[in-house]
Amino acid sequence: MTTTDTHCPYCALQCGMRLRRARPGTPAGAPSVEVDERPGFPVNEGALCGKGRTAPAVLARAARLTAPLVRDPRSGELCETSWERALDRVAAGLRESADRHGREAVGVFGGGGLTNEKAYLLGKFARVVLRTPNIDYNGRFCMASAAAAHRAAFGVDRGLPFPLEDVATTGCVILVGANPAETMPPALRYFTRMRAVGGRLIVVDPRRTRTAEHADLHLRPAPGTDLALALGLLHLVIADGRLDEEFIAARTTGFEQARAAAMAHWPERVEQITGVPVPAMREAARLFAAAPTGMVLTARGAEQHSKGTDTVRAWINLCLATGKAGRPGSGYGALTGQGNGQGGREHGQKADQLPGYRSLTDPAARAHVARVWGVDPADLPGPGASAYELLDRAGTAAGVRALLVMGSNPVVSAPHAAHVTERLTALDFLAVSDVVLSETAELADVVLPAAQWAEETGTTTNLEGRVILRQAALPPPDGVRTDLTVLRELAARLGHGQGFPDDPEEVFDELRRASAGGPADYAGITYARVRAENGVFWPCPGTTHPGTPRLFLDRFATADGRARFAAVTHRPAAEEPDADYPLHLTTGRVTAQYQSGAQTRRVPELNAAAPGPFVEVHPRLAERLGVTEGELLSVTSRRGRSLAPARITGTIRPDTVFMPFHWAGPGRANTVTNPALDPESKMPEFKVCAVRVEKAAPA
Ligand code: SF4
Numbered sequence: 001m002t003t004t005d006t007h008c009p010y011c012a013l014q015c016g017m018r019l020r021r022a023r024p025g026t027p028a029g030a031p032s033v034e035v036d037e038r039p040g041f042p043v044n045e046g047a048l049c050g051k052g053r054t055a056p057a058v059l060a061r062a063a064r065l066t067a068p069l070v071r072d073p074r075s076g077e078l079c080e081t082s083w084e085r086a087l088d089r090v091a092a093g094l095r096e097s098a099d100r101h102g103r104e105a106v107g108v109f110g111g112g113g114l115t116n117e118k119a120y121l122l123g124k125f126a127r128v129v130l131r132t133p134n135i136d137y138n139g140r141f142c143m144a145s146a147a148a149a150h151r152a153a154f155g156v157d158r159g160l161p162f163p164l165e166d167v168a169t170t171g172c173v174i175l176v177g178a179n180p181a182e183t184m185p186p187a188l189r190y191f192t193r194m195r196a197v198g199g200r201l202i203v204v205d206p207r208r209t210r211t212a213e214h215a216d217l218h219l220r221p222a223p224g225t226d227l228a229l230a231l232g233l234l235h236l237v238i239a240d241g242r243l244d245e246e247f248i249a250a251r252t253t254g255f256e257q258a259r260a261a262a263m264a265h266w267p268e269r270v271e272q273i274t275g276v277p278v279p280a281m282r283e284a285a286r287l288f289a290a291a292p293t294g295m296v297l298t299a300r301g302a303e304q305h306s307k308g309t310d311t312v313r314a315w316i317n318l319c320l321a322t323g324k325a326g327r328p329g330s331g332y333g334a335l336t337g338q339g340n341g342q343g344g345r346e347h348g349q350k351a352d353q354l355p356g357y358r359s360l361t362d363p364a365a366r367a368h369v370a371r372v373w374g375v376d377p378a379d380l381p382g383p384g385a386s387a388y389e390l391l392d393r394a395g396t397a398a399g400v401r402a403l404l405v406m407g408s409n410p411v412v413s414a415p416h417a418a419h420v421t422e423r424l425t426a427l428d429f430l431a432v433s434d435v436v437l438s439e440t441a442e443l444a445d446v447v448l449p450a451a452q453w454a455e456e457t458g459t460t461t462n463l464e465g466r467v468i469l470r471q472a473a474l475p476p477p478d479g480v481r482t483d484l485t486v487l488r489e490l491a492a493r494l495g496h497g498q499g500f501p502d503d504p505e506e507v508f509d510e511l512r513r514a515s516a517g518g519p520a521d522y523a524g525i526t527y528a529r530v531r532a533e534n535g536v537f538w539p540c541p542g543t544t545h546p547g548t549p550r551l552f553l554d555r556f557a558t559a560d561g562r563a564r565f566a567a568v569t570h571r572p573a574a575e576e577p578d579a580d581y582p583l584h585l586t587t588g589r590v591t592a593q594y595q596s597g598a599q600t601r602r603v604p605e606l607n608a609a610a611p612g613p614f615v616e617v618h619p620r621l622a623e624r625l626g627v628t629e630g631e632l633l634s635v636t637s638r639r640g641r642s643l644a645p646a647r648i649t650g651t652i653r654p655d656t657v658f659m660p661f662h663w664a665g666p667g668r669a670n671t672v673t674n675p676a677l678d679p680e681s682k683m684p685e686f687k688v689c690a691v692r693v694e695k696a697a698p699a
Contacts, residue, residue: 004473005038007460008052009113009453010594012159012336013184014462015052016041016534019454019473031056033454033473041534043164043462047186050606051594057603058452059474064436064602065449066479078437078447083481083489089446090404091493093429094130097402103131103381107390107400110137110349111407112338113595115458115470116522117507118483119340120355120514121500122406123348128373128499129491133384134400136351138408139344140387141415142300144681145308146334147345152309153316153332153564154325155557156519157357158465158538159342160297160333163549168193170329171291172200174284176226176315177301177687178335181210182591187335188214200287204229205301206586207616207658208651217284221274223584223656223688224573226302230314231570232270233285234262237321240282242289244323251326251556257567258317265570273570275653289322293329300337301588304686306574306676313566320563326552336463338595343461346520347511351390352383355511356518365518372514374499386682388414388675395426402429404490406483407450411439412596413661415684416639417670433486438598439664450483451476458504459530464549466535467525516541519557573688574676577655581637581690583621584656587669597662613644613667616658617693622648627695634696635659637689640671643696657693661686 008015016038022031033056037046057063068086069078081089097105108126110119119137126135143159150157167173167190180187191201191214203215204226212218221229237243238259248255267278288294296315305311316325316332324330336342347355348369358365360383370377385393391414393399403424414420424430424443432441433448441447455476461467476482484502491500501507505527516523521539529536529543537547555561577583592609594600601607615633617625627633627646635642635657644659644667652658659669674689 003036004471006454006471006473007468008048009055010051010339011184012338012341012463013043013187014339014460014468015044015048015186017048017052019056021474031060033059043464043466044186045189047189049185050592050609051600054603054605056454058435058599059454061477065434065447066477068449069447071445086446086448087486087489087493090431090448091490093431093445094402094404095494097428098130101401104134105401106130106132107134107394107403108132109387109390109403109405109408109410110135110344112137112139112142112341112344114340114344114349114407114483115460115504116340116343116347116467116511117458117504118406119344119349120347120511121484121487121507123355124373125487125491125500127380128375129494129496131379131381133351133381134390135349135384136387136390137344137349138387138410138413139338139341139350140682141413141684141686142337143303143334143341143345144683145303145305145678146298146312148309148681149312149316150334152566153313154552156551158551159336159463160465161331161551162333163464163466164190166329167191167295169197170194170199170293170295172202172288172294174202174204174288174296175211176204176296176298177303178297178299179205179209179211179588180335181214183337183589184335185591200291202284202287206653206656217280217287219276219280219284220653221276222653223586224305225274225570227307227311227314227568228265228270228273228570229276229281230311230318231262231265232267232274232281233288234314234318234321235265235270236267236282236285237289237318238262240285242285243321247323248321252320252563252565253560254565254567255321258565261567261569262317288318293327294322294324295330296332297335299335301687303334304683305688306678306685307571308678308683309680310566310568313568317565320565325563326556328550328553331552340460342463342465343459343467346461347515351386356515356522357520358518368517369514372510386677388677388684389682391420391423392675394423395428401427403427403431405430405432405440407434409434409438409440409596409598411443412598412664412668412670415670415673415675415686417668418640433483434598436598436602438596448486449480450486451480456482456504459508461538462535465537467522467530467538468535469527469530574685575638575674575690577690581692583691583693585635585637585672585689585691586656586658586687587661587673588658590660590662593660593662595662601662613642613660613663613669614647615644615693616647616649616652618652618654619648619650620654621657622646625693625695632696634694635672636692636694637672637674639674642667642669642671657691
């Protein structure tokens, strides 16, 4: 029986799984591969969540696109066409906009689920073929603040600077705005093991999530106040004499300014801002500082704010002040969300970066990458618009007029989504490459049906910085091509017949050269090694180098080797509740759906488990609104209105409502969310806005 060891297509844990070709006689329309455990892969140790177990369902023909589509100018409908005509049309659409409005009028929007090879080739396509600065991707919506903070504090950004297994042996973890029990269930084992040997788990979340149920201490700050809470904890650490002075002196800079900022945040004032009682803060500060080792792990709850970068810096300050960084079993990390959220940001589809996590404004980096690409460094464009900025200006004189979207569904996943939809509709030309007819693809002039995870080989880099290999288990169905082939064909039509191979290993070998010497150095990582070693951690500068599971043990990656404190202070969210919009809205995920739901909403088992959007409301709020379980609510912000049934639960704060963001249509949470951007990371403020909630009249 043919089996293939590979990885789940969904979240950043990138669980190992074994695919088995379905037995002869499997009913037509059923998945052609089945999922088995892959016990030898360390991260998930054979465990999978429901999304991983049902992933083959999206491979079935019924769930996906199997022919290119082009919009008929007369009927306005998307109609099947040949690959040749579709690719010709995309190349013409991109070329015409560039000819008429200049190269900057053409843009590319990528995705954090693309393999490293695709992310790399997409970046090269934008900068070498289109020569546009306007390339960014949906990872800007989910990891940019943690990345910016990581780089500023430590000199390099790797989501976790240690393997997940280290969580099991650390003394105390503070999880901030992270809910692994629901978003990546197999990871929960590491927290459970830690607690079984005496470690403490502190969860910071406005909601009593399933993860919070495992906590020794649950702090429930008002949405948008995590930064104040971190400052309050540091204040208490300092006031109670729990600093690690030796570590601060030996391995950090900037503490005095950070101390002054924290001391200005009196615990009583922080209690007023956050709603977290001083005794609970004191207990958290004591548990964390007194533990011999400890970690702070953030996720989107802490990061998706207009002050997300400063918020993460404040939590990093707490790690540094207590000596919990750059030592075995200690550190700050971000639990990345998307499948290739880590690798997707390292290889050139970010507006400001070149492969190897090099800066696009660094002359030496530009020269190195230009050499690998065989172009003049002066011809490489500079940094372009960030993801929301690019979408916000699309179709205007100040923005792109033609856009190629690969592996992303911003109509559902972008903030202020109705506005984004309008902007995409105003484009002169939109092409979308995807595996399904997503809500964004429905707007396109041309839709290209893409091969997916089990049908093509390629690497991803999981949340630990472990480069792993997704291996093809079966060929793509007739009518479907890989994104690498699409890029090769488009590049050829636009005058670049060379330099865009579609063999993934060939692309990866070029990526290795482009990344060599950069912060995310993949030079020593080969497909053969990844297969043989269950993944290889970057940086790995040579083929005899073992890879680097743990960063910063001797020095941080800054110029002087020291980690940097930041003097950050609390500030309100971009939009606070007022008389017209008296409640906080916060958004997030449910276990059975993934991101914009484009794939998981097409899986019957997942749809049965999570069939649609809802609004979590506290019983006291429900009583005030006169609403009972399941009644339709309207959630209105300054940007629009969403409709979804009430789910009444004591797990939410009475001043806050929660909506999951996986659905399109009237219940689309992102119709309401606020696109206010963090000034450094350009990450939008998905996690808090002001809303009015009312009982809605039935349709
Ligand atoms: Fe896939 Fe993430 Fe579930 Fe693992 S936890 S099976 S990677 S969705």
